Amino acid sequence: MPARPEVPEPVEPAPAKRPAKPAKGGWFRESVTVMVFALVLSILIKTFLAQAFYIPSGSMEDTLLVGDRVMVNKLAPGPFELHRGDIVVFVDPGDWLGDLPPDTRPQWQQTMTEVLTFVGLLPQDAGHHLIKRLIGLPGDRVACCTDKGQLTVNGEPIDEPYLKPGTDPSDVPFDIVVAPDSVWVMGDNRSNSEDSRAHLGEPGGGMVPMDNIVGRAFVVLWPADRFKLLNNPEQTFATVPEPTS
Numbered sequence: 001m002p003a004r005p006e007v008p009e010p011v012e013p014a015p016a017k018r019p020a021k022p023a024k025g026g027w028f029r030e031s032v033t034v035m036v037f038a039l040v041l042s043i044l045i046k047t048f049l050a051q052a053f054y055i056p057s058g059s060m061e062d063t064l065l066v067g068d069r070v071m072v073n074k075l076a077p078g079p080f081e082l083h084r085g086d087i088v089v090f091v092d093p094g095d096w097l098g099d100l101p102p103d104t105r106p107q108w109q110q111t112m113t114e115v116l117t118f119v120g121l122l123p124q125d126a127g128h129h130l131i132k133r134l135i136g137l138p139g140d141r142v143a144c145c146t147d148k149g150q151l152t153v154n155g156e157p158i159d160e161p162y163l164k165p166g167t168d169p170s171d172v173p174f175d176i177v178v179a180p181d182s183v184w185v186m187g188d189n190r191s192n193s194e195d196s197r198a199h200l201g202e203p204g205g206g207m208v209p210m211d212n213i214v215g216r217a218f219v220v221l222w223p224a225d226r227f228k229l230l231n232n233p234e235q236t237f238a239t240v241p242e243p244t245s
Helices: 026-049 107-118
Strands: 049-056 069-073 087-091 127-135 141-144 151-153 156-158 174-177 182-186 215-221
Touching: 049 215, 069 087, 069 174, 127 141, 127 151
Parallel strands: none
Antiparallel strands: 049 069, 069 215, 087 127, 087 215, 127 182, 141 151, 141 174, 151 156
């Protein structure tokens, strides 16, 4: 008899694999890892690249107002150079701020603020920092005022569009040469700014050492309706010659 072909027995499909259950507590470890990574990244950015600062006074009006939060590029000076006209944040070079008022908040609030500021989640308040506009670089001769009431840099009169309307370039006459590795700074609200002019007779002659400069402010982040880039007024200093010595 001819052999009959064998009919294969039906094969039952393998049961579908159930998705592996996440390890117990895995979501917690992942969340902690992400948070730690974010905090470390925030600290590194604040330490080496950029940091937010809070504006506590009206010395830079109308460019900056009380309560503005600005972001500061900490790579200038450094990989990036500073230029006349830049807005810079610097550490108090010699008791310019005097005695700071005591912090009367509860200790837990002070500690929480310090921690959040350290990790970069809160802007640095005034503390021992100031913010002004850089007018003179090392070797520059800065003087005021001409017969027309203008400031001069290396003998060149300059028009300053950033000054608060109604304020003069300076109500204090001066004529100085900026020391090496230092800068001369002035507020945009000249009639309400304790800047380099107010410290002419003190050690350092009102100049700020380069080592005290934290960085260059480049944007107003907050309030939202005040958001703007802090561009350098290049045309103001375009015709200023380099110092002769």
